[in-house]
Each structure stands twice: as C-alpha cells, then as structure tokens.
Amino acid sequence: MIAGGYADWEAKRRERTSGGKAKNASTEAAPPPPPKPKSTKLSYKDQRDYDLLPGRIEELEAAIERDEAALADPDLYTKNPDKFAALTKAIEKAQAEKEAAEERWLELAEQVEG
Secondary structure, eight states: OOSSOHHHHHHHHHHHHTTSOOOOHHHHSOOOOOOOOOOOSOOHHHHHHHHHHHHHHHHHHHHHHHHHHHHTOTTHHHHOHHHHHHHHHHHHHHHHHHHHHHHHHHHHHHHHHO
C-alpha cells in the first residue's frame, strides 16, 4: 500500500516502469497546437451569393406581395379555384425560398464580419 493519493501512486508507478527516472508530467504530453484562425475571405461562390442574395430576397418579397394581393380578391376562390391553389402554392414556395436565402445571407455576413 502506498501512502498518499492517486498522484503519489502514479509517481511511484512511473519510477518503477521508467527504471527509477520519474518523468515530468508536463513533458509527457505536448499541448495541442492552437486552432487555425478562420479565414475571413469568402470563396468566389460565397462572395457571389453574398452580393446577389439581397436582390433575390427583394424579388421574392415582391412576388409574395403580388400573389397575396391577388389572393385578396374575395371572388377568386369561387371563380377560379385552380388559380387560387396555384397562388397559394407559389406563396408557400416563395416564402420557403426567401427564408433559406435570408439564412444563407446571414451565415455569409457572419463570416465576413469575422
């Protein structure tokens, strides 16, 4: 039995396995290299998306507003249910695409800001 705690037992064990020479714990494991700093420069594709997405988002907003204005006609559903369904699907698709474009633009903006 060894008097002391786990650290004492570990030191004694190292003395026996290394032939009486205790190794310093700090020399056994080198500290891990520091992580690479993220590059703030965007790739060509990312820079292109960053530049073009605000315009695309505006186009989608305009399309959504236009389709919602057409849906505001109270007689549309009774007169032309197919057009009503098509407008509803188009609005849902445009909203999903707009949301994805906004998220992508925010990711790129965070990369630019660092």
